[in-house]
Amino acid sequence: MSEPRPNLVRRTPFPDSVSRAVVTPLQPSVVYASPDPDALDGQYEGRSHGYTYGREGHPNADVLARMIDRMEGGEGGIITGSGMSAVTATLLGLLSQGDHIVGGNQLYGRSLRMMTQDLPRWGIDATLVDPTDAAAMAAAITPATKLILVEVVSNPTLRIADMEGIERLARERGLILVVDNTFTTPYGFPAYTRGADVVIHSVTKLLAGHSDVTLGYVLARDAAQRKAIYDTNVTLGLTPSPWDCWMAERGLYTFDMRFERTQANAAALAEIVSTHEAVERVLYPGRPDHPDHNRAGALLGPNFGNMLSFRLHGGREAANALTRAAPLVAFAPTLGDVGTTLSHPASSSHRGLTPEGRAALGITEGFFRVSVGCEPLDLLTRDFTAALDAVG
Numbered sequence: 115m116s117e118p119r120p121n122l123v124r125r126t127p128f129p130d131s132v133s134r135a136v137v138t139p140l141q142p143s144v145v146y147a148s149p150d151p152d153a154l155d156g157q158y159e160g161r162s163h164g165y166t167y168g169r170e171g172h173p174n175a176d177v178l179a180r181m182i183d184r185m186e187g188g189e190g191g192i193i194t195g196s197g198m199s200a201v202t203a204t205l206l207g208l209l210s211q212g213d214h215i216v217g218g219n220q221l222y223g224r225s226l227r228m229m230t231q232d233l234p235r236w237g238i239d240a241t242l243v244d245p246t247d248a249a250a251m252a253a254a255i256t257p258a259t260k261l262i263l264v265e266v267v268s269n270p271t272l273r274i275a276d277m278e279g280i281e282r283l284a285r286e287r288g289l290i291l292v293v294d295n296t297f298t299t300p301y302g303f304p305a306y307t308r309g310a311d312v313v314i315h316s317v318t319k320l321l322a323g324h325s326d327v328t329l330g331y332v333l334a335r336d337a338a339q340r341k342a343i344y345d346t347n348v349t350l351g352l353t354p355s356p357w358d359c360w361m362a363e364r365g366l367y368t369f370d371m372r373f374e375r376t377q378a379n380a381a382a383l384a385e386i387v388s389t390h391e392a393v394e395r396v397l398y399p400g401r402p403d404h405p406d407h408n409r410a411g412a413l414l415g416p417n418f419g420n421m422l423s424f425r426l427h428g429g430r431e432a433a434n435a436l437t438r439a440a441p442l443v444a445f446a447p448t449l450g451d452v453g454t455t456l457s458h459p460a461s462s463s464h465r466g467l468t469p470e471g472r473a474a475l476g477i478t479e480g481f482f483r484v485s486v487g488c489e490p491l492d493l494l495t496r497d498f499t500a501a502l503d504a505v506g
Contacts, residue, residue: 138177140360144168170348174359181366182315182331185300187307191333192344193359197296197316198224199352200330204292204312205261207346208339211237214258218245218275220268220475221294222316223463229263246406248279255283261290266305266413267297270423270459270483271476272397274406277413281309290339296320297449301373302417311335312343319450320420322365323372327358372452372488376420379454380486383494384422392432392505394480398422420487421449426480432505433458433480439504440497449485454494457483 146165148154156162165172175193183191194200205228209215217229219242229240241254245264262284264275277293284291293310295303296319305313315321317329332347334340347353384398396403399410400418410418426432437445437456444455447462457463459477472478486494 138174138360138363140356141173142356143172168356169351169353172356172359174356174363175354178317178329178359178363178366179331181363182300182317182321183333186295186313186333187300187304188313188333188335190337190340191331192340192347193317193354194330194332194347195352195354196328197222197314197318197330198228199347199350200314200316200332201225201228201263201294203343203347203350203352204314204332204334205233205238205263206236206350207343208261208290208292208312209233209238212258213260214239214241214256215261215263216241216243216251216254216259216289217262218264218268219243220245220271220273221263221265222269222296223459223466225263225294226464227466244273245275245280246273246409248276248283251280252283252287255287255289259287259289261292263292263294265294265297266303267399267419267421269297270457270463270481272399272404272421272423274399274410274413276409277303277308284311285309297421298414298417298419299369299373301370302414302419306333306335312339317362319448320372320376321369321450322362323369323450323452324361324365325446325448325451325455327361327365329354329358329362373417373420375488376486377418379488379491379494380420380422380484381418382491383484383486383498386495387422387424387498387502390499390502392426392428392502393424394427395425396422397424421483421485423481423483425476425478426482426505428505429479433460433482435504435506436482436501440501443497443501449483451485452488454487454489455485457485459483 157164179191179193183189233240243250243254266275290311292312293305294314295305296316299320313333315331317331332343334343381400384396387393388396446455447457448455460479464477
């Protein structure tokens, strides 16, 4: 008679230890066991804290949220599955059929699509306005307006929103001010402490910093709004992966260093690119010739960021020549990576706009956005000089 096999189905308890892990444990469990129905009631009714089902929250998401909360100066942030899921949960959680939203006309491309194509299908109207002009935003407000959505630094032309005027307008009209703070990060512009009701981040970008996670974050000041956003996030299944949260936490530990190095590189690279004959225009908020340079200085102080844009003489042919001549600079529709990436909005983030719509924003076929990384400046100088030389 054979020996009975050991029971491997029942979970082995995690070992107790008088010492603790230095690194946050990764907890991929989808479900969490409670001792009895009364204890589960206590969790759902807020009398005790615990986890139930991964879609409703998990420890790795909470660790990451608390870290970003400290950066923003608030508490109660929510981690979502992506930057766009953070936008989606916010807009669908706070708006209803018949409401109206005023947004910046140079938001991230998918945010623009949601406002112009998706929200109207659900009975929510949207008006897009130049965020550098608070008076124009005021003129766009209707009796049905409930919310304003802006980015401090616009994507991809790096215009600087009139945040003081917009914040004042939202307070006077009783509107919810939502700020997508992805480009600037809390260190560039502390949106929450400067009056935003809701702050959104694509954690995928500069916060995580290594192009290996996809996550979003939302922080709402009002408890009822926070619950509405959380409930929408859970109901729509915009769930963050524990692995991605764990990886993003790791990335945040080097954020301070990356933040300083990348924006120093960006300022230097903007000057280098501006001197090349193939370049028609450089856009960097730290340059005196930027149209919003004075406002950028007032809002951002010395932190002009790691993003710059430039426009080549010529169209698609020039754009192809540039990217082919810079194989070590990743041509990819992203930003915030530890390495420099090059993006062509006309063929990526803003391809959903008509050619006329892109032209109105100054996005030509020769327009590029650069997310500057942490490489040695001499490498960036070499790569971009060679690429621009190839344009002719």
